[in-house]
Amino acid sequence: ALPRDLVGRKVVVSAGGTREPLDPVRFLGNRSSGKQGYALARVAAQRGAEVTLVAGNTADLADPAGARVLRVGSARELRDAMHAESAGADVVVMAAAVADFRPVALSDSKIKKSGQEPAPIKLTTNPDILVELVRARPAGQVVVGFAAETGDATGDVLHHGRAKLGRKGCDLLVVNAVGDGKAFEVEDNAGWLLAADGSETPIPHGSKTQLAVAVWNAILPLLDSCARL
Ligand code: PMT
Numbered sequence: 668a669l670p671r672d673l674v675g676r677k678v679v680v681s682a683g684g685t686r687e688p689l690d691p692v693r694f695l696g697n698r699s700s701g702k703q704g705y706a707l708a709r710v711a712a713q714r715g716a717e718v719t720l721v722a723g724n725t726a727d728l729a730d731p732a733g734a735r736v737l738r739v740g741s742a743r744e745l746r747d748a749m750h751a752e753s754a755g756a757d758v759v760v761m762a763a764a765v766a767d768f769r770p771v772a773l774s775d776s777k778i779k780k781s782g783q784e785p786a787p788i789k790l791t792t793n794p795d796i797l798v799e800l801v802r803a804r805p806a807g808q809v810v811v812g813f814a815a816e817t818g819d820a821t822g823d824v825l826h827h828g829r830a831k832l833g834r835k836g837c838d839l840l841v842v843n844a845v846g847d848g849k850a851f852e853v854e855d856n857a858g859w860l861l862a863a864d865g866s867e868t869p870i871p872h873g874s875k876t877q878l879a880v881a882v883w884n885a886i887l888p889l890l891d892s893c894a895r896l
Contacts, residue, residue, distance in 0.1 A: 669880070672887060674715035678709045679752045681763035681796075683723035689772040689788065696791040698851040701725025702885035703813070703843075706875040707760055708734045710883055719756075721748045723763050726852075742766050742793040749796055750803065758886055760803070760811040761797045762841075764851075769793050777895055801836040809889045811882065812837040815843050823858060825867070832861045839863070841870070843883055860885050 682704020686694040701722055708720040709731035718734040723745055727882075730736045736868035737752070744767050753759045768790040772871045797812045804810055814831045818824040821844075843850045843858035849872065850856055857872040860882065870881050 669710065669713045671715040673711055673883065676711075676716045676757045676890065677719075678708075678711050678716045678756060678758040678760065679719045679721065679749065679756045680704050680711065680760045681721045681723070681745060681749060682708065683729065683767045685745055685793075686740050686765045687721045687766045687769035687793075688741065688773050689770045689806060690778045692777055695766060695770065696724060697764045697766065697767070699725070700852045701853070702852075703850075703856060703875045703878065704760075704762035705731055706879040707762055707882060710876060710879040713794055714757075715829065721745060721752060721763070732758075742769060742790050742796070746794055746796045746799070749800060753800055753803075753808070754805070756808060757890060758809045758811065759800055760813075760882070761800070761837075762813045764815065765796060766793055795835075797835050797837060809839070809886055810837045811839045811841065811850035814840055814842045815850055816842055822884070825861075828859060828861055834862065837863070839882070839885055841878070861892050 683701035684697040684699035686696045708718050711719045712731055712733035720734045720736045722736055722738055725777050728835045737748055739748050771789040771791045801810050812835050815830050816824045816827045826843045832840040840861045841858055843856055848855055856875050856878045858870050860868040870878055
């Protein structure tokens with residue numbers, strides 16, 4: 668059984684992938700299943716937290732027992748929900764895979780074949796929700812990001828992860844190496860926990876539930892140190 672060490676804590680977790688609409692039938696999306704974010708929400712609820720799960724597109728997953736689940740589609744809908752829900756939270760975890768770009772224009776009708784070269788899809792940059800949440804956070808709130816990185820070697824993945832932790836400004840960044848039966852879509856995950864104080868802890872290959880337990884174990888002392896201030 669898990670310890671009830673998150674009783675009295677309010678947490679917000681995002682999960683799944685965003686869908687950026689192009690026309691009434693098409694979107695740009697990604698392979699996130701939501702399994703990692705759901706595991707984080709489920710474990711937090713089991714440990715006693717009051718959990719809000721903001722879910723984008725996911726595989727067919729059961730709602731985590733005890734969590735309030737809000738559904739969103741695009742990155743901008745996710746952004747609005749995260750800002751609204753995170754205001755009074757002790758912890759915010761961004762496990763969602765957010766599209767960095769969206770189509771500039773949303774066509775009212777289905778885009779037709781022209782018989783000529785396909786028209787290029789023009790893209791614009793989405794807001795970086797994690798960076799915004801870090802900037803907007805109330806005192807004492809712990810903000811956790813995820814990074815899905817590809818690379819030939821552990822060194823590459825960690826190098827990208829360290830740079831991302833600096834850019835995003837969150838307290839913890841969970842770096843997962845994509846591929847090899849880990850991260851997107853599959854049941855397992857593995858990676859490193861990079862903390863703002865420079866500490867780096869490997870998370871061994873295991874289930875997404877095991878990774879979720881490790882992440883909450885790392886968040887707890889940060890909450891305690893805030894409470895002591
Ligand atoms: O859903 P699963 O199939 O279980 O897979 C889990 C996962 C691999 C999707 C998950 O563990 C994960 O790594 N999620 C983040 C993936 C990602 O989009 O990483 P990123 O490096 O693009 O983004 C870094 C961080 O910034 C993330 O916390 C992301 O939520 C956030 N972000 C990114 C872009 C953006 N515009 N706004 C954001 O807030």
